[in-house]
Amino acid sequence: MSTQTSADDKTSPPARKGLMGSGLMVSTMTMLSRVMGLVRDVVIATLLGAGSGADAFFVAFKIPNFLRRLFAEGAFNQAFVPVLSEYSARRAREEVRELLNATAGSLGAALALLTAVAVLAAPWLAWLFAPGFGRDPEKLALTVDMLRLTFPYLLLISLTAFAGSVLNTWGRFAVPAFTPVLLNLSLIGAALFLTPLMEVPAMALAWGVLIAGAVQLTFQVPFLARLGLLPAPWPNFAHDGVKRILKLMAPALFGVSVAQINLLLDTVLASLLAGGSVSWLYYSDRLVELPLGVFGVAIGTVILPALSRRHAEQSTAHFSAMLDWAVRMVLLLGLPAALALAVLAEPLLITLFHYGAMTEQDIHMAAMSLRAYALGLPAFMLIKVLAPGFFARQDTKTPVKVGMVAMVANMGFNLALIWPLAHAGLALATSLSAFLNAGLLAFLLRRQNVLVLQPGWGRFAAQLLGGCALMVAVLGLLVPGVAAWFDAELGWRAAWVALLVAAGAGAYFAWLGLLGLRPGHLRMGG
Template structure:
């Protein structure tokens, strides 16, 4: 399967996941609004998500995928299976230990994550966050083992199942919101139950996929033997700097969540819903391209094919900009329509729309930076160089807090989003500069012509969106949800047609989206 088709497959399933995720959040917004207990849920949900990204999707995948790809190339299938057994065993033992500690220390964990909830007037929120944290902490076991399965499946070029399974979390949370809230003492606790059901469902589906490949881990009690395996030790050594690198981003999220709990009630929820909208382009494009590129880059590195390595990065960057720039323009100029159409129901009022819209606009400033990191960072990971991105991430963490000091007093929660966006942009520029300095990436010819083709298309898109904002009062259409949805679909379709028609008039053709076309 070509890289473009692989990325398209992942994007298609991810689109379905994000649509169901939006449906989930629309239901949560209309049922619970943006009140204190909703903030408590998002705080509690972020804690296992933070650790999942720390142990699984971030550090573990970055260290595991390149070494697994190399082992698959050089070792026998039996040796590879033994490696999978040992890695799965150690990962499970570590996760069970962390989960037990997290459940016991939930009040301290919540305090570290959201110290603003410790105030005397917010004890109900603090207790709710603590209870939901304890209930959802085992979620990191499920999702870290899901990340293990995803890494194996992606290395074997089985991209569809890992891209599809997040849908199961959304379905379980929707089901919990619809059917379990009436049975919970505190209705929002049903969402925490839904999270755990979704985590278990994802784990079952992915491990069935591993079993079909004959790669299901075989557990034993030989922890010491697994720890002594030289390849496992190598993965652990790679994970240490990777954990540091990923933890930098998670520390930034921790700080921002903590700051948000000191702002107006609802700030955590406004940021969470804005982040949900930003996940559409970052997951559909950034994650899809990054997932496809890492195994391909690892293979090119194993062959010592420097030209293909650089060409892969070049293709990823061009495709990212071709689709990421209009996404950023759309998020900035159509933020009011997107937020109002998706969330302005029931308890989620016009004030919540305004506050969430401000966060979306602030996030859009750094969208291209966030997407670029997904392309550029694998350029280091595939060479098993995790330290360089870590050093850059530490610098960006410090810089982001400087941005917070500057912007939060003026823009409140939107200042937090703006700081993240600007930090991501600086991160991407630093990664690009180092890749070029080390001659890992050399831009191919035609970048100037590429820019001259894209800029008029972006102008055409912006003109359509500005005209729509002038003509439509999105919040006033709240009593007419169906009509508002049709208007939004029409505006998105018109903007998309204007952008791609302008690209066509400027010389782009469908074949230009492929790797060969991008390099021409």
């Protein structure tokens, strides 16, 4: 790649837009991605169910995907965006390009080395992340073969995340938000067209992951070029900006990604439980990821660059107001989403996944872990918007301390709950530790006078809780029994789910409207 020549205004700080508008756009693109992700999972569930092939693929995909969230979309993004925002606000365009060149080159070189080591060490990695597979040599060997195809995805998707961070900083949120759709399309295509060609059908999905990484990176390159920000990668770990990013990244590895680490611990322990446990947790987690991505991640994505600009401009009051707005937004959308997932666990899982190799027992088991994960959804979302309150101020040490406390607590919860509740106990432990994490982050932001609650919280709480109670009552009255869902055809299931979602959302937002909440109350300037 080569640096593009452009006018000065292309590397100046982006124009400020309303956070609500940016958030809605990211939510829309993320919704499309998550819906395609559910289609992908329906295809996988139909072809593989919750058997050994599915378990092997989910572990082989989870390892690079976990590291992607930990490094690329977690620590790197949270360290890179504030530094890049500062450069764009205070430095000349050539200095911005030098930072991009050095960062892209250093990131690519480090990840290329890590990928080479991981491919060679695949048998040990597979055993480390799924020690229970050691009881089944064939499953472990299949996981190793898949991992050698899926791990290079980390290099490709991390460079994609780098490009996305640049685009987000310049206010181009739509392209990075749409990019995950290409992963889902690649996996769906691999499942439908490569599976019949493979001796082991699940191997087609591993090839799909590798293809997806290349497609996603290639997709973002023209948009960087259009901004004149396409880097000429050259490793330079001595560059001042790179050194600052690395310094911020080290503690951020835990601070922003505790939820992902907890989910990975669930996989490790689930591999020791009954066959299918890994898949039950995967399918339930996928449903929780839909509202988490559409609401929590979307809001967290748009506020990090905005908070970073406020910090660079020393606009303390606006910074606090923006953080308060983000907390209200995730509660407004996350709490009803969590309750709806808990009430509609079986109907959603049956409608999406009860086909082909997916059995009724698999549905019942996945519903148990889905309810446990749903309990923690508001906390997962709060972490996404509270952590940027530290990272935008280039404080990565405080979140890591909180993250370590939450991780230790999660391990204790796991040991306490895995025996009575099996896989559902692992999901419940993750939710409980997320509440601890979010609570500590909020407490510390309040103590530092960074999170300053704005007027109107009492009225907002009444609106929110009343709307949630009405929604649960409406869903409880309308939802048919579980047996009816198992017996019904796809068309009936889909129609009833659509009706239930519309009725629940209608009741919730009608209550909010009756109590005076208007769209204008949700606006926040960027």
